[in-house]
Amino acid sequence: MTAEPVALRGRVVVVGAGIAGLMTALALRPRPVVVLSRGALGAEGSTLWAQGGLAAALGPGDSPALHAADTIAAGDGLCDGAVVERFAEAAPAAIETLARLGVRFDRTAAGRFALGLEAAHSRRRIAHCGGDGAGREVMRALLAAARAAPSIEILEGYEARRLLVEDNVAIGLLAAGPAGPARLPADAVVIATGGIGGLYEDSTNPPGSFGQGLALAARAGAVLADMEFVQFHPTALDGARRPAPLVSEAVRGEGAILVDDAGEPVMAGIAGAELAPRDVVARAIAARRAAGRRVFLDARAAIGARFEARFPVIAEACRAAGVDPAREPIPVRPAQHYHMGGIAVDAEGRSSIAGLWACGEAACTGLHGANRLASNSLTEAAVFAAIVARSIEGAPVRRPPPPLLAALAPPAPDPAPARRLLSRAAGVVRDGDTLREAAAALAALAASGGPASDPAAVALTIAVSALRRADSVGAHSRLDFPQPPADGRRIRLTLAEALAQAAALAQAAPEIHARRA
Template structure:
């Protein structure tokens, strides 16, 4: 295996968080490794709603922080939330200068939408429902033009390298048939979430929690892995029943549609969450459970935008319109069938606002990180904001890192799963670790994951899924995105789940000193 010594940050992932870190790490040399060409297989590029920021005259970053804390159901760290919301306006202005084409009003101000659990209209959009790809495209252009950045667009993360003292010193990357050991003063994981562990997901199927699994294996703390957000309005391509075949990943009907007045109804046209004007803008966990319940009892769920959007669909929400038309449904005249699907992982690798994890030399940004700003139920459109704002901070911090002297090294590596086993794992997660959970289902999931692990002991998707299931079984309450049918109440005291690998489980040094 070839060994490469790199003198600056090594960034794993080419989404909004990773590229923001890469730009801000200048003038340090940066190596960005991603398994596919930039803009492909990346959740950031699929985001529709936009980026939240207090940009209106009647809004403040303090109010934005209050909404963030309220949505997080007791587990948001206020100081981190303020750090995020205080940076929101400057972050959007930075992206604007890079060329992100945010929608504007006639007077030049940002066009703002209101989404679930926001007390103000504060979501800056692009092209109605194309924010993620448009924003990321601006960063891709900037990164490709930056002389301090080298891109490997064919490199898959398969391991981390640490020394005898526990410091991360690099990563193992697979490029085609070749494996490369990259030694670097800082490794920034921007590997995305865990949506690919579910069959019903709105995210790229390749995102299977490899970063979280490897971070745990090298001793990093994992925070609140049980909290998975299920988007209530993934577009269902068939309405034959709860066990019918679904195309995955599922196209998304952005929450901004409900912000513009679209309503959730059953097949008979009855409101799912009541007839109040703001009923459908409740926090996502509540809306997802209502959609899930309608599916389970046979009523079905639809998003009716025929009156609120109607003829404006092709220009106001072109991505949603195109997805519907591809399936033979015209949303101008027909309600859109929807289901709840895995959408965002609030938990992940514990990290501070600068991306630093509990392991020296290892950083985590974006969806793979748990920075304390999302808690148990992420506030809509805070994810792109966090990716850019905290990604930039991580880049600035990581560029100051230097490697200590030579030390014996440990390689910790993992593999993927064969397609048949991955399909089985996804079925387990959909059935037992979805919108509604209970002890019986979670226990079944753990036993079957153990059986898969016995057949594939180095499989990173099994490690990631097991972290989620164990924490979900241990949390005997319902809070935010984690709902236990056997423990429906929320405990008075909100406590984080903190998972760290036992020290005696960590492999001993296997390699010569670096």
């Protein structure tokens, strides 16, 4: 084990170097911060891949109240109203902060934000960069700002493996670094590790994002929330490439329509049509595919020859797949895209473990409810990064943490075994028997202590939460319980509770098999 880096003692440690992590570090200036990046900085991450842009009430005829109303409608009754209102009010200022940090947003000739329209938004309010290159541009600007900040130290090639906790207080991290395991003491820890796409066979996320931050928190005993709500983007490019390239919602916002291979419109008769909430569109496409049809996004009439100039990243992905979107429909299918659940945090981003905050997709603030409104994710990270930073600054000063005892780092995680189980059980539609079988198998993996253990622990909490929610709402659709919920309850649980429920399910497994036989 490497010696404790003395120069890092007492700093805030941020795990993750996407928009949530870097914005938190920048908002804490001039307080010393250490940012852990598992790979080379800016080489991979969900932020980098984001296309659509950032939602905020920036245009004429729009308001935070309208943005909040759209967010709550998309969340299908399970949003935290106070959190939504605070977010919508703060969103325009967060976009302006990003612009001051150097993000080059697309502008009109008059210098105003060029705003796009996406599904379930009642106004044009999506600020974008380079057409469909928002993620790349945001990361370019934030990396430059972080590298120029004397108070921010970035450790590349460091993967957090365990959160170190004493008396329910986070005191540091055990990480795997280039020279071996390293102990990092901390005054505060912020988990900003992104999503869970690597736990699914079909995803638009980087394969290396498989809930590592959730595993850190869960193994330390933190409460998780809304884990069953996994959003599937309706229009991933349907081809051999994995992860699946995203065909942004903004393409439908510009008028493209969904048709099947017989030329029949997919969204005919469905409220909102192509701009219905993502869960509605994803289920409509999944139903056509289950009936043996392929589905296409036809942008020829609405966009045509302008496609490449408006959506250069998507056009490049289409060309690589042998598709010319200006001349032929784009084959699409649903793929895992975003996780509304995560580490349960309060209005200041604090978890159930003292000294541990979470921000971005790894956190569950209650903003998204059962289904995220398009383009709220990057904005959420920017808004809550500032909130988390203020909360850390206002936290009581703690005495220096005790010396961190030597400990063995867990093995490098392997999500492949969990990926097979979760993809089958917790997809666009679910059923109880399949979820029960998956939960029993995932619990055994989670308890194994092997490379699959941590990814399986996160997947287990998703499966168990999906079992507990015996109704259908938002992104959670149960074939055996199609009715909407009778109340607005949210599901919170710990890993220990998920393991206990899985153990009970394992005892009932013979009955399940007998019923299926």
